Amino acid sequence: MVKFTVTKKDPVTSARTGKLETKHGVFETPVFMPVGTNATVKGLWQEQLKELGARIILGNAFHLYLKPGLEVIRSFGGLHSFMNWNNSILTDSGGFQVFSLKDKKVLDEGVLFKSPIDGSKIMMTPELSMEIQMTLGSDIAMAFDECVAPELDRTYAQESVERTTRWAEKCLAYHDRSQALFGIVQGAFYKDLREKSAREITAMDFDGFAVGGLSVGEPFEVTRDILEFTTKLLPEDKPRYLMGIGTPDMIIMAVENGIDMFDCVLPTRMGRHGTALTWSGKINLKAARHKFSKEPIDPECNCKVCRSYSKGYIYHLFSRDELLGKMMLSYHNVHFLLDFTDRLRNAIREERFLEFKELCTRKQLIK
Ligand SMILES: CNc1nc2cc3c(cc2[nH]1)N=C(N)NC3
Numbered sequence: 001m002v003k004f005t006v007t008k009k010d011p012v013t014s015a016r017t018g019k020l021e022t023k024h025g026v027f028e029t030p031v032f033m034p035v036g037t038n039a040t041v042k043g044l045w046q047e048q049l050k051e052l053g054a055r056i057i058l059g060n061a062f063h064l065y066l067k068p069g070l071e072v073i074r075s076f077g078g079l080h081s082f083m084n085w086n087n088s089i090l091t092d093s094g095g096f097q098v099f100s101l102k103d104k105k106v107l108d109e110g111v112l113f114k115s116p117i118d119g120s121k122i123m124m125t126p127e128l129s130m131e132i133q134m135t136l137g138s139d140i141a142m143a144f145d146e147c148v149a150p151e152l153d154r155t156y157a158q159e160s161v162e163r164t165t166r167w168a169e170k171c172l173a174y175h176d177r178s179q180a181l182f183g184i185v186q187g188a189f190y191k192d193l194r195e196k197s198a199r200e201i202t203a204m205d206f207d208g209f210a211v212g213g214l215s216v217g218e219p220f221e222v223t224r225d226i227l228e229f230t231t232k233l234l235p236e237d238k239p240r241y242l243m244g245i246g247t248p249d250m251i252i253m254a255v256e257n258g259i260d261m262f263d264c265v266l267p268t269r270m271g272r273h274g275t276a277l278t279w280s281g282k283i284n285l286k287a288a289r290h291k292f293s294k295e296p297i298d299p300e301c302n303c304k305v306c307r308s309y310s311k312g313y314i315y316h317l318f319s320r321d322e323l324l325g326k327m328m329l330s331y332h333n334v335h336f337l338l339d340f341t342d343r344l345r346n347a348i349r350e351e352r353f354l355e356f357k358e359l360c361t362r363k364q365l366i367k
Pocket of ligand 1: 214
């Protein structure tokens with residue numbers, strides 16, 4: 001179970017702060033959740049995540065079911081002890097991952113696909129997704145949903161919303177509620193389908209609600225328009241989670257519309273490719289202009305990397321494709337987003353949300 005309370009509402013926008021309690025601790029929202037797909041946030045040790053202040057991370061039912069598999073996870077007594085992480089974990093249901101596979105068959109009882117690991121045939125059903133997440137023992141599990149490519153026609157999008165609703169009912173029927181269970185609202189970019197999905201999903205007894213199917217390459221204005229419309233249809237007293245976002249402009253837009261939780265692979269993925277998030281925008285540490293730089297990545301950042309290492313040194317590490325460069329940027333980027341979210345939360349608490357948004361615009365952190 002999770003206990004969620006709204007602690008402060010912004011007087012002008014739908015932004016709010018809250019407190020979310022799981023059996024692995026209490027943390028404040030809005031909260032950024034680093035993604036740890038294969039039981040690791042790539043490039044960081046659990047101790048580093050802790051020192052950065054990460055209070056909840058993501059795991060993934062699909063990936064962990066394929067490897068190491070339920071037998072291993074069960075023998076360790078669940079994901080927390082397997083990876084020695086005793087803060088909170090939210091596990092995604094596999095909905096998004098399965099739909100990213102090219103050769104799959106969507107049936108009413110679930111999705112038939114070939115394991116990308118050994119080619120074996122697997123039928124991922126709502127029940128199996130629940131079984132996996134209960135075995136993982138995460139604090140928050142996600143319903144098994146169908147994520148459709150936005151360009152699919154409206155007819156298919158409607159069928160998909162109906163399937164997601166039926167699968168949500170099956171998840172609730174099967175789940176033993178030993179962990180919190182969140183529903184996911186779909187509907188692509190059709191407001192009437194978003195309304196239908198939100199009405200059907202929020203009528204069910206979920207502990208929180210996610211908005212799925214956004215930030216999949218659509219223009220920022222489309223994301224904002226659909227998000228603003230959909231979030232207003234979600235209950236105020238339960239956590240609202242926008243899946244898969246994590247750049248400053250998306251975070252500000254999501255929180256302004258009343259979102260409490262968000263996750264993204266970007267900080268570590270960008271880190272591995274040499275891009276650093278800073279308070280004056282992104283910089284590419286593979287660019288030769290940094291070769292002689294004695295400066296930190298970001299003079300406004302107080303993370304361990306910025307306190308001890310220069311851009312010239314990190315440029316060198318990337319020029320030799322050294323592991324340490326990737327690890328340092330991953331560390332810095334996760335710190336940046338956690339720190340950004342902390343400052344955003346404080347701004348809401350002190351009724352300075354729009355001022356903070358204005359500051360981010362001036363710094364060209366957001367459009
Ligand atoms: C852009 N990234 C992203 N969008 C998502 C959307 C979803 C998701 C994960 C995502 N990650 N997981 C689901 N179970 N459904 C919707």
